[in-house]
Amino acid sequence: MAKSETNTMEEIGISNEYQYGFHDDIKPTFKSRKGLDEEVINQMCDIKDEPDWMREYRLDAYKIFKQKPMTKWGGDLSQLDFDDIYYYVKASDRSERSWDDVPDDIKKTFDRLGIPEAERKFLAGVGAQYDSEVVYHNIVEELDKIGVVFLDTDTAIKEYPDLVKKYFGTIIPSADNQFAALNSAVWSGGSFVYVPPGVKVEYPLQAYFRINSENMGQFERTLIIADEGSQVHYVEGCTAPTFSSESLHSAVVEIVCMKGSRVRYTTIQNWANNVYNLVTKRAFAYEDAQMEWVDGNLGSKLTMKYPSVYMMEPGARGDILSIAFASKGQHQDAGAKVYHCAPHTTSQITSKSISKDGGRSSYRGWVDVAKGAKGCKSHVVCDALILDKDSRSDTYPVIEIGENDTNIEHEARVSKIGEEQLFYLMSRGLSEEEASTMIVNGFIEPLVKELPMEYAVEMNRLIQLQMEGSVG
Amino acid sequence: MSKDLVINDLHISVQGKPIIKGLNLSVKQGEIHALMGPNGSGKSTLANGLMGHPLYEIDSGEVIFSGVDVLELEANERAKLGLFLAFQYPTAIPGVTLANFLRLAVSAVRAKEGNGSDNDGLIPMREFRGELREKMRQLGVDDSFARRYLNDGFSGGEKKRAEILQLAMLEPKIAILDETDSGLDIDAVRIVGESVSQLIGPELGVLIITHYPRLLDYIRPQFVHILLDGNIVESGGWELAQMLEAEGYDPIREKYGIKEEQNGEV
Numbered sequence: 001m002a003k004s005e006t007n008t009m010e011e012i013g014i015s016n017e018y019q020y021g022f023h024d025d026i027k028p029t030f031k032s033r034k035g036l037d038e039e040v041i042n043q044m045c046d047i048k049d050e051p052d053w054m055r056e057y058r059l060d061a062y063k064i065f066k067q068k069p070m071t072k073w074g075g076d077l078s079q080l081d082f083d084d085i086y087y088y089v090k091a092s093d094r095s096e097r098s099w100d101d102v103p104d105d106i107k108k109t110f111d112r113l114g115i116p117e118a119e120r121k122f123l124a125g126v127g128a129q130y131d132s133e134v135v136y137h138n139i140v141e142e143l144d145k146i147g148v149v150f151l152d153t154d155t156a157i158k159e160y161p162d163l164v165k166k167y168f169g170t171i172i173p174s175a176d177n178q179f180a181a182l183n184s185a186v187w188s189g190g191s192f193v194y195v196p197p198g199v200k201v202e203y204p205l206q207a208y209f210r211i212n213s214e215n216m217g218q219f220e221r222t223l224i225i226a227d228e229g230s231q232v233h234y235v236e237g238c239t240a241p242t243f244s245s246e247s248l249h250s251a252v253v254e255i256v257c258m259k260g261s262r263v264r265y266t267t268i269q270n271w272a273n274n275v276y277n278l279v280t281k282r283a284f285a286y287e288d289a290q291m292e293w294v295d296g297n298l299g300s301k302l303t304m305k306y307p308s309v310y311m312m313e314p315g316a317r318g319d320i321l322s323i324a325f326a327s328k329g330q331h332q333d334a335g336a337k338v339y340h341c342a343p344h345t346t347s348q349i350t351s352k353s354i355s356k357d358g359g360r361s362s363y364r365g366w367v368d369v370a371k372g373a374k375g376c377k378s379h380v381v382c383d384a385l386i387l388d389k390d391s392r393s394d395t396y397p398v399i400e401i402g403e404n405d406t407n408i409e410h411e412a413r414v415s416k417i418g419e420e421q422l423f424y425l426m427s428r429g430l431s432e433e434e435a436s437t438m439i440v441n442g443f444i445e446p447l448v449k450e451l452p453m454e455y456a457v458e459m460n461r462l463i464q465l466q467m468e469g470s471v472g
Numbered sequence: 473m474s475k476d477l478v479i480n481d482l483h484i485s486v487q488g489k490p491i492i493k494g495l496n497l498s499v500k501q502g503e504i505h506a507l508m509g510p511n512g513s514g515k516s517t518l519a520n521g522l523m524g525h526p527l528y529e530i531d532s533g534e535v536i537f538s539g540v541d542v543l544e545l546e547a548n549e550r551a552k553l554g555l556f557l558a559f560q561y562p563t564a565i566p567g568v569t570l571a572n573f574l575r576l577a578v579s580a581v582r583a584k585e586g587n588g589s590d591n592d593g594l595i596p597m598r599e600f601r602g603e604l605r606e607k608m609r610q611l612g613v614d615d616s617f618a619r620r621y622l623n624d625g626f627s628g629g630e631k632k633r634a635e636i637l638q639l640a641m642l643e644p645k646i647a648i649l650d651e652t653d654s655g656l657d658i659d660a661v662r663i664v665g666e667s668v669s670q671l672i673g674p675e676l677g678v679l680i681i682t683h684y685p686r687l688l689d690y691i692r693p694q695f696v697h698i699l700l701d702g703n704i705v706e707s708g709g710w711e712l713a714q715m716l717e718a719e720g721y722d723p724i725r726e727k728y729g730i731k732e733e734q735n736g737e738v
């Protein structure tokens with residue numbers, strides 16, 4: 001039997017010991033007061049010792065944020081109180097460069113997140129956001145040698161000011177939406193990646209994010225620039241401790257895919273059930289460039305996230321694979337947006353959602369073909385799996401076509417776990433819970449098989465956890 | 473204790489329509505029975521009812537398997553007792569590899585006997601893989617078969633082979649094969665027939681459901697039963713199968729005054 005099979009089969013070797021609702025006691029070294037105003041922003045800029053242009057950028061964004069009315073579409077944001085949130089928490093005074101320098105209790109947290117020892121060695125670099133600040137950021141020598149920059153965004157502003165300034169906020173301007181404006185005003189942490197022309201990064205660059213301070217907003221800001229003909233895979237995954245009061249996570253991710261480059265951005269998020277997860281992700285893909293979003297959303301109270309690709313020049317391609325698991329008290333409003341701004345561009349959207357125990361998942365999609373963008377192709381597939389009668393799934397697809405010479409397909413399917421499937425598996429000895437877990441894992445397999453191995457295992461474990469006790 | 477299957481006066485209906493009407497049959501470990509009958513006579517209804525499919529309502533009667541009345545048990549409990557059904561139309565489970573599924577199934581079925589499971593309750597990977605590879609080789613299927621999604625996009629022949637592979641891995645006491653030969657070409661029937669005959673021994677009782685005697689060239693039954701309109705109308709030996717081969721079902725139908733099922737499946 002081929003070796004790859006070992007891996008596939010190992011995936012079912014799942015244990016029940018996986019824990020993600022933990023909370024380590026780490027003293028923040030600085031915490032702004034609750035709520036947001038210009039003073040809080042200025043204080044933050046002072047502590048970060050930021051250049052003036054960034055201070056102005058933030059204050060400008062804050063003005064825009066104040067003017068924007070509360071977002072009315074998507075999910076229910078009425079419980080979200082902007083005044084009841086800490087906008088800046090600093091956990092440690094400096095960015096760590098070597099593993100030995102990382103404080104013990106932070107290491108312990110990483111252990112509990114289950115980052116395997118071996119992986120630490122092989123990873124190109126681990127950028128881990130602890131509270132609002134990146135406390136550990138190790139870049140292996142190989143990355144330096146090939147000219148790849150992989151830093152936390154705060155450091156990048158100081159070390160690569162011109163590069164950051166050139167692209168920061170150009171893909172997602174502050175005025176784009178309410179939460180982009182908020183992030184632009186108060187962002188902290190996140191990753192900055194630059195891949196020089198023709199360089200192919202062989203292994204995924206990984207970052208781990210968590211929220212670890214009650215009521216603390218998390219506003220990381222990621223900017224990835226893939227220069228001509230380069231290739232990179234960025235992976236972020238996170239688990240969050242469970243808190244009783246509301247938390248807000250509102251990130252901005254901007255990606256520039258230059259001519260002939262290829263970028264894949266993989267996310268698995270499993271926020272605690274009280275988190276508002278409102279994220280703006282967008283990529284510009286130029287001539288023959290390819291952008292892939294792989295986006296898995298579990299947990300949170302409300303997720304609103306629609307990774308998008310703007311295909312700016314001929315030959316560009318955008319692929320978005322989105323998966324959402326909505327359980328009790330959760331609303332996953334997830335989807336994808338593709339903009340065919342140039343002729344002969346291609347996109348594929350695959351959305352899979354699972355709703356259970358009264359959870360709600362919505363697919364919100366946008367396919368746009370500009371006038372004159374001839375010969376574009378777009379294929380959208382939405383599969384929804386509803387596990388019980390209390391749960392809900394909706395689709396809100398919008399298709400705007402300004403050009404006749406296009407080929408757009410949209411398929412949507414809603415299914416329940418089939419009685420025949422359950423019976424088939426049960427007739428082989430599986431309990432009802434094991435059988436439905438297996439069917440759900442199979443349903444999301446198209447996403448899971450795109451993930452690096454350790455994420456695939458984690459994803460299957462999370463599904464198993466979600467399914468536990470769901471069969472009565 | 474021997475694990476015999478005993479069916480007494482069983483009545484099964486589908487969507488309120490009586491299909492199996494007072495059927496009696498007993499299959500002992502080590503015995504091979506053939507149940508033959510035209511399309512629509514209720515063969516699959518019997519098979520599904522015995523395995524515990526929720527759509528098939530048991531109106532009355534009893535099914536005793538290894539001393540237990542299994543009619544109250546869920547399908548997985550019946551499987552754990554050693555009952556197996558090779559489906560006429562196996563269901564596809566997209567995204568679930570045959571290997572992943574089989575490891576869980578084998579572990580579940582063997583767990584009762586408390587043999588060879590690790591901490592997760594799963595049969596150790598190395599042991600499982602070795603066994604699976606050997607069984608696949610015996611069945612003449614490629615190693616890549618184990619990595620494919622269960623019945624998803626399988627050809628008719630592949631589906632039937634996957635059923636027999638599961639039979640070989642799960643090592644049941646009583647196996648029901650529902651038209652395992654239908655839809656297969658001559659070569660495929662031979663492969664399936666030979667594979668099943670390899671599994672036959674004193675530990676395994678088999679109920680072969682078919683409406684052609686083709687498969688029986690490879691697995692010679694000691695007992696042949698003819699099912700017409702929900703009841704076994706004749707039981708005998710090999711000569712019954714030969715008679716059907718030569719004359720078809722018409723003379724039997726005529727003898728018992730039963731018209732050909734018009735809406736039966738093909």
Ligand SMILES: Nc1ncnc2c1ncn2[C@@H]1O[C@H](COP(=O)(O)OP(=O)(O)O)[C@@H](O)[C@H]1O
Binds near residue numbers: 509511512514516
């Ligand atoms: N799932 C089902 N739904 C509706 N009718 C069914 C179903 N299964 C069987 N039947 C009906 O029961 C009768 C017997 O069918 P079946 O048991 O499949 O016969 P056989 O396997 O002998 O061809 C037929 O009239 C068939 O239409």
Ligand SMILES: [Mg+2]
Binds near residue numbers: 516517560650651
């Ligand atoms: Mg049948």
